[in-house]
Amino acid sequence: MNKVVQGAIGFGLLCMGAGPAMAAPDISKLPVVTQELVAPPFLPKHDQVAKGGPKVVKVRMETIEKLVQIAPDGTKMWALTFNGTVPGPLIVVHEGDYVELTLVNPKTSTMAHNVDFHASTGALGSAGLTLVAPGEDVVVRWKATKAGVFIYHCAPGGTMIPFHVISGMNGAIMVLPRDGLKDNKGKPVRYDRAYYIGEQDLYLPKDKDGKYKSYSQPAEGMAEMLEVGKGLIPTHVVFNGAVGALTGDNALKAKVGEKVLFIHAQANRDSRPHLIGGHGDLVWQGGKFSDPPLTNQETWFVAGGGTGVALYEFKQPGLYVYLSHNLLEAVLLGAAAHMNVEGKWDDDLMIQLKKPNENSTPAMDH
Secondary structure: OOHHHHHHHHHHHHHOOOOOOOOOOOOOOOOEEEOOOOOOOOOOOOOOOOOOOOOEEEEEEEEEEEEEEOOOOOOEEEEEEEOOEOOOOEEEEEOOOEEEEEEEOOOOOOOOEOOEEOOOOOHHHHHHHOOEOOOOEEEEEEEOOOOEEEEEEOOOOOOHHHHHHHOOOEEEEEEEOOOOEEOOOOOEEOOOEEEEEEEEEEOOOEOOOOOEOOOOOHHHHHHHHHHHHOOOOOOEEEEOOOOOOOOHHHOEEEEOOOEEEEEEEEOOOOEOEEEEOOOEEEEEHHHOOOOOOEEEEOEOOEOOOEEEEEEEEOOOOEEEEEEEOOHHHHHHHOOEEEEEEEOOOOOOOOOOOOOOOOOOOOOOOO
């Protein structure tokens, strides 16, 4: 067993030194459902309003280390992932449900992994109970007591925590209120579509010729990535794992009149989502559904290690850009997505009264 794995396991054993455990309630009679997780930006099948009482929701995640391309110029990095995607898949449950996670670390992995759920209570967000070395799996169950969208991420201990997070090993879980979302006046709100956008800051080292380095395995680049990261200036800021991941053929879609829920997560760094040509009709600051949403927002804030949720009803067709309104990061580093909306144009909302042409008005004499 290598030193990296040994160190991580040592951290996990330290986390187990809690006080005497309280007996768990008898949940043997609760319905059990298995949720099939899907790759972002999509959500698994779910009910917006819970049917019946609490359930045990079983999910399975595999920790996969893979070499991925993160930019059109061919730049690659070793991504540490849950289920092979950056970000990891979105889990959806209702407040009061139990999440039963099976976490699998394949024999082919080079590192130990675990998961810290910001939505859970105790044991470092379950990180102290889920550490698995290559070839191991673990099962943990926790109760979703808070409504909202919450980050989860790998947290094996020490410098391994930031290294795993900046290598893509993070995701989110949405805990819906049992009676669904409510607007600022407490009235029920439903969405026609929902998209999950995981923003990721990357810190990739360059060689003496200014080219991004490549490594034979994840740990080989760890020291240099952390050294770049100490400067707190990312080399890339991307949505869903790569520059352009949500543009072109992969652009998000909607129709005029549809209400779209944008779920934004950033496990490490502050962000400022904005929808060019639209608004946040309702914005749950911090992604927490127990608080009344803000209304008519132009840009909203997502704290590092947190989330934000916005709902918008599209009024006009055409191309929209969903981006971080740090425009340098959006345009130069990659933090942007495209949205194609179909439907009929409304001249009352906007009309071009004069097309661009040569200006025949004489210049003013200064």
